[in-house]
Amino acid sequence: MIQVIDDLFDNDFIENTLDRLKSIDYKPAEKDRDDTPPTGEVAELDIDDTLIKIITQPIRFGLSKKGMVLKRTYINKFKPGEQPYWHHDELDGVTVLYYANTGIRADELGCTEFYLKEEDEIKAIRPVPGRLVMFDGYIQHRATSMRTRNRYTIALKYGKKIWH
Numbered sequence: 001m002i003q004v005i006d007d008l009f010d011n012d013f014i015e016n017t018l019d020r021l022k023s024i025d026y027k028p029a030e031k032d033r034d035d036t037p038p039t040g041e042v043a044e045l046d047i048d049d050t051l052i053k054i055i056t057q058p059i060r061f062g063l064s065k066k067g068m069v070l071k072r073t074y075i076n077k078f079k080p081g082e083q084p085y086w087h088h089d090e091l092d093g094v095t096v097l098y099y100a101n102t103g104i105r106a107d108e109l110g111c112t113e114f115y116l117k118e119e120d121e122i123k124a125i126r127p128v129p130g131r132l133v134m135f136d137g138y139i140q141h142r143a144t145s146m147r148t149r150n151r152y153t154i155a156l157k158y159g160k161k162i163w164h
Helices: 011-022 050-065
Strands: 002-005 041-045 068-078 094-099 112-116 121-125 132-136 140-143 151-160
Touching (some): 002 121, 011 050, 050 068, 050 094, 050 151
Antiparallel strands (some): 094 132, 094 151, 112 121
């Protein structure tokens, strides 16, 4: 499952979110896989952060019905020309990306690419400002950097709720 959700947030929210992401201190990111060097930078966000509550509000109920809970939230930052690697996330989880950049033209790139093994095809999702893309964590994917500016996404990682 790869689902694109547009038109959830107004321009003020999108611009204010990007301003906040630009002002945060980042650290070197993790490796995409054990056999790759790290690419990009990352900053952790608290699950209870107001920004996260706003972004997850439209999808929270549907994921909760599927037994999913939000486990981790963070910002990915890639500098122009970086080349992230293919990877997958939690195999039985769901990942949601929020695209934070504004004023994106197709030539700027910055897509998320998905390798669809069954079709032997790559599907690219453009980084439309304020767009959410939700996908199964087992799908191989990678970020692509932008040509002239930093690429910012907020990653929301959902996993199965553990019942006690």
